[in-house]
Amino acid sequence: MRLLEDRQHVRGLLASHENDHSGRPTVIVRGAEDSPAAVRYIEAALDTAWQALGLGETKVRVAVVIELARPPNVADRPTPADLAAYLAPDSTDRTTCIALLRAGPYWARFLLGKREAHDTGFGGFAQWLQAGLGPCAFYAAYGTPGKPVRRWLAARNWDVALYPGSRGIVGGRFSSLDLLGDSRYSWYWDQIYSFPPATVACLAGRSSGCRAAVLEGADAASPAAGPQIVRPERRWWRAQRLLPGERYLSDVARDVGRERFQGFWASSLPVDTALAAALKQPVGEWTAQWERGFIAPIPLGPAPPWGATAMALLLGAVAVLAVMLTASRRQVR
Known part of the structure; x- marks a missing residue:
């Protein structure tokens, strides 16, 4: 399972930045290996989304993995919700929540500098990131839920x-x-x-x-x-x-x-x-x-x-x- 591999990767990254107490999410980008500017832009946009939610240093750390699509056909507009997946804290790792976001063709080409983002009514990239944090945002803001809420x-x-x-x-x-x-x-x-x-x-x-x-x-x-x-x-x-x-x-x-x-x-x-x-x-x-x-x-x-x-x-x-x-x-x- 790729999410479990991502968790191991995040553990290594957090260990190498153990003095970082900012609470900001760790960012992993797939498909932008040749575009460091895209990675920097994503990190800045995620900081904006994080601040908009009023989040700072948290008990549960969040890692955001973004996969950039590279299909032959190009979408003319972003979709309101590309498929996502989340790996919540469990008995093997109680302090990390992973959000896997798949950026469709529109955002992928935008991030790689191959097109401009048009005002489509779906908000900007930072808003897309904020929405994509999903359950991990709740873990970051409030910690691990009690058993009744978690079961529910x-x-x-x-x-x-x-x-x-x-x-x-x-x-x-x-x-x-x-x-x-x-x-x-x-x-x-x-x-x-x-x-x-x-x-x-x-x-x-x-x-x-x-x-x-x-x-x-x-x-x-x-x-x-x-x-x-x-x-x-x-x-x-x-x-x-x-x-x-x-x-x-x-x-x-x-x-x-x-x-x-x-x-x-x-x-x-x-x-x-x-x-x-x-x-x-x-x-x-x-x-x-x-x-x-x-x-x-x-x-x-x-x-x-x-x-x-x-x-x-x-x-x-x-x-x-x-x-x-x-x-x-x-x-x-």
Whole structure:
């Protein structure tokens, strides 16, 4: 596994720079061996991204491995999210997180000085790097999560902590909801209603659905021993349980503040309890309010009040009992 080899390489680099306490990520670039200027540019851009996240010296060191693509065809614009992979700290190395980022044709040619970057709405290279730090940014900012949070995130493939910061995937308020397309077309709604029921209910503004969407995986068993590798799916936004879940925990952290979020992150309490304590309100209620900041509640069939539901069930039970009694009397006669 290349990521494991990268970890060994990073250990050697860190050992040779043991007096460096800046906390800045270690950078490894593949495909730019003949372009030291590209490496320097990447290091400077990563420093900018690191500072934008408010990170300094950290307990968990981050290494960013960037692979530059060299295909024959050239893309005209950067993609919002090239495939990435992350090697989280584990029992063999508790202090290093590796982020593997694959720079597609656009950024590769830009970094190698073969084209100028155009304003495509996807933000600059530093923003792309910041988004690509993913789970490693959370490890750097808050350390290793407590066991309940770690199990929960592993069960969900970290889908609620894929993007740090507050500017969305590629700047502004752009999110995975935008990747679903235009709501004026039927295929958009086909995608929306293909998500799990709890996800759809949360999009409709129902706090019970939001709670279920957030807490899915909270009761999962511990991940298997061995390297903990996070690989977002190619179309990761279609596999989410919460939309736009990729920024959920970064928004929680910004809303509750560092101290309360740190308490949640490192807690040994169940995820529901720890998260509600950090939010100072039920998880479903906070999440429903958060969801409305991105999308107006979508239309669904009316949900009956709990009282009406209970009364209907009671009347149904009485009706069934009456039928059973009537049938019993007929048999006696």
